[in-house]
Amino acid sequence: MSRRPDRNTSAIATIPESLLHEGRNELIIHLVTWGPVGGYLDSVYAGPDKVLRPVHDQRSIMFETLPLILVAGQATLGAILGLIxxxxxxDRSYGLLALAMLIGFFQYxxxxxxxxQTLGLVGAAVVTQAPLVLHFIVRFIDMPPPRWLHLTFVPGIIIAFAGLTGQHDLLHAxxxxxxxxxxxxxxxxACVLLGNAxxxxxxxALIMAPVFSVMLGCALNDILTVSRLxxxxxxxxxxxxxxxxxxxxGVWLTWRFVQALNDADSFADRLVKQVSEAEVKLRASFSREEERARAAALASERTRLMRDLHDGLGGQLVSIVALAEQPRDTTNTIGDAARAALRDLRLVINAMEEIDGDLMLALGSWxxxxxxxxxxHDMQLxxxxxxxxxxxxxxxxxxxxVIQVIRLLDEAVTNAIKHSGASIVTIMIETIPGPDGDARGQISVRDNGCGFAVDAVNGAGTVQGRGLLNMKKRAALCDVTLSVTSAPLGTTVSLLLPADFPEATQGG
Structure with a gap:
């Protein structure tokens, strides 16, 4: 019968009754062996089937059925570790152990x-499993594998090549x-490395040492058995x-992997809980910050409104009071000042309206x-x-x-009314490409008056010079580029608006 010489499997054969005779019978058994491991014939028993069959079945369970169950479990764990x-x-330790398990599964x-050739591969597989387990142990105990450790695979390679030659004697030798x-x-x-670790x-290493000692003892028994010691x-x-x-x-590694997954899940749960708690705190903090920002914005808006009323309407009301207290008739002058104050008040009120960044709405009111x-003043717009x-x-x-831009335009129109002697004032609104290629708005106030010498009034102490200087300061508050050109046929005041208005302005 076909039997592997490294497995203690029993064989049972029926002797036909016709071959037996009275008295002493002689039984001759021929043992034919193959492979590098020598065959052997263990104890031989002869007797009735009902006596020998139970012993044979028990031996088959121990050395055929049980190894088959073990190799099936080994293959399953090897596949699981391979997938991991x-x-x-x-983590190469999983791969090394999986490879050792799968090699044992296939050679079984x-x-x-x-x-x-097949015997050579089987022998090489048996020998190669030992270096694989050694490499696994080295990596498992977190030890950097030395280069010479790869030499342990050389004997398995040599045995495989010896089998490929097809010579039984060479393979055996x-x-x-x-x-x-x-x-x-x-x-x-492996014992030395585990002991040191x-x-x-x-x-x-403390966990692996007792487990490895069992395998070491079993391997030592087989080595002594093969050597007939x-x-x-x-x-x-x-x-x-x-x-x-x-x-x-394999079970312990799988359990460790499952524990790692459980730890990761627990950590993720804790992290989600902490993130949720932090989110609640951040929302509360954001709410407080928004309240403070709204309060600061309201205070800033109040301050700006008071400054605008003080700088514009307040000064004009003071002028009205001063004119009213003069002994001469200043009715017309007081009326002009009151109308100017009313216009400034309307400007402040209009500037308070929400326009969502659309300056055209404010320009429509203006x-x-x-x-x-x-x-x-008999002038055409x-x-x-x-x-x-x-x-x-x-x-x-x-x-x-908005207030700064409208006041700039007011100043340009007022100058045209007072100084130009023009009959037509043209307001031109357009979008032009800026220096960096982005869209920039431009508003121009042009009259057909007599014009003036711009260079002569720049920085001068005249009323026109002070007015132009104030316009430049007001334009700088909003990052607006102010340009004034004048000729005998008229004057043009251009406001090149920024790509976006600054977050904060000073003065007013």
């Missing part, structure tokens, strides 16, 4: 007798001096010990106001919007910016 390694390439099902000593050497190195307090029946238990140890290690003002959408929308536009 595929998804965790940085090689049937005998077999060709020298190479396997015995290389195979068992390699397994013994790997076991000894355990003495240093390595927790993994142990008398009596040759029972190989290394394969049992190796499979059980691999299964125990247009109605200056139209009446120009008509009172020409309103020209060059682009279909007028001016760009400015998200940062605030009431304080």
């Amino acid at each position: 390694w595929i998804n965790r390439r940085n 099902f090689v049937s005998m007798p077999a060709s020298p 190479i396997f015995l001096p290389l195979g068992p000593p390699t397994i013994a050497l790997c076991a000894a190195v 355990a003495l240093r307090g390595n927790r993994k 142990l008398p009596g029946e040759r029972i190989f238990i290394g394969w049992f010990g190796y499979s059980i140890v691999l299964i125990v290690i 247009r109605e106001r200056i139209s009446g003002q120009l008509r009172a 020409v309103w020209s919007v060059q682009s279909s959408h007028g001016l760009p929308v400015y998200p940062g536009l605030r009431p304080r910016h």
